[in-house]
Amino acid sequence: MTILRTMAVSxxxxxxxxxxxxxxxGGTLTYGRYADSLFLDPVLNDANVDIWIxxxxxxxxxxxxxxxxxxxxxxxxxxxxxEDGMTVTLTMREDIMFSDGSPITTDDVIWxxxxxxxxxxxxxxxLLASVSEVTSPEDGMIRISLSQPDPAIIPALTVFNSAIxxxxxxxxxxxxxxxxxxxAFAQNPVGSGAFVLESWDxxxxxxxxxxxxxxxxxxxxxxxxxxxxxxxxxxxxDATRILRLQSGELDGAEMIPFARVQELQNDPxxxxxxxxxxxxxxxxxxxxxxxxxxxxxxxxxxxREAMNYATNKEAIIQTVTFGVGTPMESYMxxxxxxxxxxxxxxxxxxxxxxxxxxxxxxxxxxxxxxxALAGNQDDIGISTALQQMWGQIxxxxxxQQVDNATRTEEYRNGTFDMRVAGWTNDIADPGQIxxxxxxxxxxxxxxxxxxxxxxxxxxxxxxxEIDVATRTEQYARIQEIFNTTGPIVPLYETPYPVALQNDVxxxxxxxxxxNIFRGAWIEQE
Amino acid sequence: xxxxxARRLVQLIPTLIFILVVVFVLVRLLPGDPASAVLGDRAxxxxxxxINRELGLxxxxxxxxxxxxxxxxxxxxxxxxxxRIPVTQLIADRLPITMLLTLMAAAIALIIAxxxxxxxxxxxxxxxxxxxxxxFQVGLSMPVFYIGLVLLTVFGANLRWFPVGGYGDTFPEHLxxxxxxxxxxxxxxxxxxxxxxxxxxxEVLDADYVTFARSKGLRTRLILFRHILxxxxxxxxxxxxxxxxxxxGGAVITETVFAIPGAGRLMxxxxxxxxxxxxxxxTVTLAVVVSITFLLTDLLxxxxxxxxxx
Numbered sequence: 010m011t012i013l014r015t016m017a018v019s020x021x022x023x024x025x026x027x028x029x030x031x032x033x034x035g036g037t038l039t040y041g042r043y044a045d046s047l048f049l050d051p052v053l054n055d056a057n058v059d060i061w062i063x064x065x066x067x068x069x070x071x072x073x074x075x076x077x078x079x080x081x082x083x084x085x086x087x088x089x090x091x092e093d094g095m096t097v098t099l100t101m102r103e104d105i106m107f108s109d110g111s112p113i114t115t116d117d118v119i120w121x122x123x124x125x126x127x128x129x130x131x132x133x134x135x136l137l138a139s140v141s142e143v144t145s146p147e148d149g150m151i152r153i154s155l156s157q158p159d160p161a162i163i164p165a166l167t168v169f170n171s172a173i174x175x176x177x178x179x180x181x182x183x184x185x186x187x188x189x190x191x192x193a194f195a196q197n198p199v200g201s202g203a204f205v206l207e208s209w210d211x212x213x214x215x216x217x218x219x220x221x222x223x224x225x226x227x228x229x230x231x232x233x234x235x236x237x238x239x240x241x242x243x244x245x246x247d248a249t250r251i252l253r254l255q256s257g258e259l260d261g262a263e264m265i266p267f268a269r270v271q272e273l274q275n276d277p278x279x280x281x282x283x284x285x286x287x288x289x290x291x292x293x294x295x296x297x298x299x300x301x302x303x304x305x306x307x308x309x310x311x312x313r314e315a316m317n318y319a320t321n322k323e324a325i326i327q328t329v330t331f332g333v334g335t336p337m338e339s340y341m342x343x344x345x346x347x348x349x350x351x352x353x354x355x356x357x358x359x360x361x362x363x364x365x366x367x368x369x370x371x372x373x374x375x376x377x378x379x380x381a382l383a384g385n386q387d388d389i390g391i392s393t394a395l396q397q398m399w400g401q402i403x404x405x406x407x408x409q410q411v412d413n414a415t416r417t418e419e420y421r422n423g424t425f426d427m428r429v430a431g432w433t434n435d436i437a438d439p440g441q442i443x444x445x446x447x448x449x450x451x452x453x454x455x456x457x458x459x460x461x462x463x464x465x466x467x468x469x470x471x472x473x474e475i476d477v478a479t480r481t482e483q484y485a486r487i488q489e490i491f492n493t494t495g496p497i498v499p500l501y502e503t504p505y506p507v508a509l510q511n512d513v514x515x516x517x518x519x520x521x522x523x524n525i526f527r528g529a530w531i532e533q534e
Numbered sequence: 535x536x537x538x539x540a541r542r543l544v545q546l547i548p549t550l551i552f553i554l555v556v557v558f559v560l561v562r563l564l565p566g567d568p569a570s571a572v573l574g575d576r577a578x579x580x581x582x583x584x585i586n587r588e589l590g591l592x593x594x595x596x597x598x599x600x601x602x603x604x605x606x607x608x609x610x611x612x613x614x615x616x617x618r619i620p621v622t623q624l625i626a627d628r629l630p631i632t633m634l635l636t637l638m639a640a641a642i643a644l645i646i647a648x649x650x651x652x653x654x655x656x657x658x659x660x661x662x663x664x665x666x667x668x669x670f671q672v673g674l675s676m677p678v679f680y681i682g683l684v685l686l687t688v689f690g691a692n693l694r695w696f697p698v699g700g701y702g703d704t705f706p707e708h709l710x711x712x713x714x715x716x717x718x719x720x721x722x723x724x725x726x727x728x729x730x731x732x733x734x735x736x737e738v739l740d741a742d743y744v745t746f747a748r749s750k751g752l753r754t755r756l757i758l759f760r761h762i763l764x765x766x767x768x769x770x771x772x773x774x775x776x777x778x779x780x781x782x783g784g785a786v787i788t789e790t791v792f793a794i795p796g797a798g799r800l801m802x803x804x805x806x807x808x809x810x811x812x813x814x815x816x817t818v819t820l821a822v823v824v825s826i827t828f829l830l831t832d833l834l835x836x837x838x839x840x841x842x843x844x
Contacts, residue, residue: 047572212799252691256694415565417574421579
């Protein structure tokens with residue numbers, strides 16, 4: 010079977026979801042963020058505060074589509090996968106330049122991808138692990154040779170870590186090692202994205218200006234972006250961030266607490282956006298036979314099933330997300346490619362839960378604990394609700410509030426009983442989430458100690474399966490097994506809550522979390 | 535007097551060494567490590583080990599301490615683990631903001647506390663006294679973040695007299711932006727200062743030398759400023775100096791509510807992020823700042839009351 014897909018070059022098609030108003034140009038968009046970025050290197054970063062804005066500064070060969078499930082042309086205008094699935098050939102866009110006006114060459118592409126897939130660099134190189142060599146067979150062409158067929162290689166080329174950076178400018182930066190150069194370069198970067206970093210007051214304000222050399226065309230036939238600049242203001246306190254938006258000092262604000270969503274929906278000056286996401290919220294259960302030398306009731310599948318049925322997700326969605334969340338149908342969000350689900354998992358059924366507990370090895374119940382992030386209202390709200398719900402099947406739940414580093418340590422050591430957790434995908438493919446959730450060699454299935462040989466072998470097979478129908482079947486079976494016997498209590502999916510002034514248009518946060526400002530514009534007075 | 539200052543500065547050295555050792559060990563005793571804190575839940579064991587090795591955290595604590603002391607003596611506080619920039623640069627950027635906020639809060643606290651203390655003391659047990667003390671009681675019992683949000687909502691968002699948080703770009707803008715947070719921070723301190731000063735004034739009012747001054751026929755204003763204020767301030771000043779440390783601590787919450795990129799927020803973020811070099815560098819720097827404040831307070835006290843240096 011030949012897999013041959015070429016894409017339309019037209020950048021107008023890219024922005025097909027056009028608002029009714031005509032775009033206007035100019036202005037600075039001021040956007041309130043809950044936390045500042047840490048380190049803006051596409052390869053060496055490790056936090057969402059970096060990942061979610063990096064795509065404004067660096068373009069990838071292909072770009073993720075706005076619905077987060079497909080790919081669109083980026084610095085490459087099209088791609089072709091060979092019949093045996095072992096090579097990807099990409100056609101580079103002509104006459105493209107970095108933000109300093111220097112040309113983006115195939116050498117920059119080869120260097121950037123080689124840096125991104127180097128196992129010594131950062132924590133994202135696994136996304137390109139199948140790549141064995143990147144070459145340029147002829148001018149304007151890039152060939153990626155694989156060591157095995159990789160169904161996720163095309164979406165991997167849209168992920169932030171495979172962004173194209175200027176080799177010459179990077180190597181000219183101060184420092185001996187790649188990490189030192191990256192630190193120096195990140196202070197004053199040259200990018201390939203729609204915007205470029207101009208100044209950065211740590212912890213306070215980041216200023217991006219438009220890249221005059223950006224390649225993509227806007228709806229009006231001129232080059233993107235529409236905005237002259239973006240200012241990110243760091244406002245950690247939710248109430249202050251909203252107040253600043255309402256007083257008109259911000260054009261947009263992210264991470265609106267769900268408790269405030271309805272109020273902002275009713276505010277006539279504000280557009281309350283709930284962007285579809287891949288954000289799933291769940292409880293991870295440690296299912297090892299023993300924890301700290303003691304018998305672990307959570308290792309009993311009947312107990313886990315009982316706890317799942319005793320969890321009233323609808324009630325938690327109402328109390329914690331104020332009705333904004335939706336029940337999960339699989340461990341992966343429904344926006345993930347190949348997600349399969351027919352209705353909410355474990356609909357609330359207390360009687361059934363009680364029956365299951367009676368059949369289990371712990372008919373009289375037991376005591377256990379859950380880790381909640383100290384000061385986090387959602388974590389505490391979920392834990393308190395579960396304490397009450399599971400009390401009805403004889404489980405005495407102790408809530409332990411800890412800080413993030415403490416929680417991570419207990420999690421990694423496998424010494425926790427349960428924890429509240431959340432996940433978003435970084436790639437439009439089910440492989441990443443499944444590797445962490447279900448495939449035991451990666452991190453012991455969410456450090457839970459859960460292991461299923463069929464899942465492990467299906468996952469391994471699916472990683473090199475390029476027949477879509479076969480891979481879909483493999484994933485249907487993996488999800489069936491994990492969703493019915495896995496180490497989690499699925500709770501709900503939530504969108505990304507972003508509040509914007511009414512005169513702001515064209516901004517999107519895609520399901521993978523990336524904030525995309527290149528199509529954003531502000532109505533001028 | 536120079537000898538007094540020199541003696542105090544020498545005393546500072548063992549204090550700083552002690553703080554250095556304690557913070558170095560304490561931060562490493564906290565559960566979790568920088569690599570896990572930075573990399574988060576998704577990190578693979580190999581990544582965590584690699585990063586800890588790169589940071590030199592796989593070495594024993596005495597060795598790490600030796601490496602730290604060596605570079606500390608050359609003025610190098612290392613690089614922030616999560617932000618990847620020099621700690622000295624971070625402190626130079628963010629500590630002045632907190633210092634300015636603290637100074638403004640201290641000044642506002644004094645401006646509020648001194649006149650009200652006089653009124654309350656001179657109208658002791660009468661309506662003004664009751665009103666002032668009652669008002670402060672209410673103020674003291676409100677949490678700082680709540681006061682901050684109320685001020686922001688009323689004077690920022692509704693009346694538009696002040697910006698809703700942030701720090702501004704120029705010095706006059708800084709003062710303007712910091713006014714509401716400084717008031718927030720000053721309120722609880724002024725309550726404490728007011729009560730202390732009121733008590734001190736009442737004590738002085740009953741002192742023999744004031745009765746004597748009055749009987750000499752000196753003008754009330756002269757008595758108030760030269761005799762009463764100066765003597766009553768001595769104990770309040772000691773309290774004020776000690777409170778600067780508390781103010782710096784209180785800045786953490788205020789900085790978060792008002793979105794001010796100060797050292798308080800940096801400290802909290804660094805502790806949560808297990809960013810050892812930043813926690814160490816900032817703690818030592820703050821210790822120096824607080825010690826110097828105490829020294830200045832002592833000097834001021836010595837000037838008011840020469841018996842102190844003896």
